[in-house]
Amino acid sequence: MEIERKFLVKNLPVNFESYPHHIISQGYISTSPVIRIRRSDDRYILTVKSQGLLAREEFETEITAEQFENLSKKVDGNVISKIRYKIPEKDGLTIELDIFKEKFDGLIYAEVEFPDIESAQKYNPPAYFGREVTNNSIYQNSSLSSMSDEEIKNFFKSL
Known part of the structure; x- marks a missing residue:
């Protein structure tokens, strides 16, 4: 179960640049x-997620570079590119700070994953966080991947 706030x-x-980071490129075969x-540095991962916003089932498995390349041919829509910084947070949590590149350059998210819903609900975010978008599906990466260029332009206007 994945429980996270965004x-x-x-x-x-x-x-922030002093924290560990990963260069990520991901595409969606289905939304x-x-x-x-996803390619994260030199790791390749296939992920399947159930529906949901705050909490949802998630299954991940590592795949080979060759499998990743073959599956890349089946990706629909925008490929999401970003740098993810892992910033330690209180109570053993980690902030995943995503700085988007290419088509979504300028977009910055922070996600925090929790062990349970109660912890998620009690979380008090740091001052540098902005508006919470956990319950708005337009901010999911899978939604970003299916946006047209015009929708991306309008999306940035709404930020």
């Missing part, structure tokens, strides 16, 4: 159900 980011935290392939 926020837009108002200001980047001080020294309903969500079937995603």
Whole structure:
């Protein structure tokens, strides 16, 4: 079970670049159900997610570079490119700070994954977080992947 809250980011935290990070490229073979392939540095992952916003089932398995390349031919829509910084947070949590590139350059999210719904509901985000977008599906990466260029332009106007 994946339980996470997602926020837009108002200001980047001080020294965020000093934290561990991964260069991510991901595409969606399907958005309903969500079937995603991801390259994270030199790892390749196939993910299947159930429906949901705050909490949903998630299954991941590592695949080979060759499998990733073959599945890449089946990706629909936009490929999502981003750098993900892993920033330690209180109570043993981790903030995943995603700085998007290419078509979504300028978009910055922070996601925090929780062990249970109660912890998620009690979480008090740091001051640099902006508006919470957990319950708005337009901010899911799978939604971004299916946007046209015009929809992307309008999306950025709404931020």
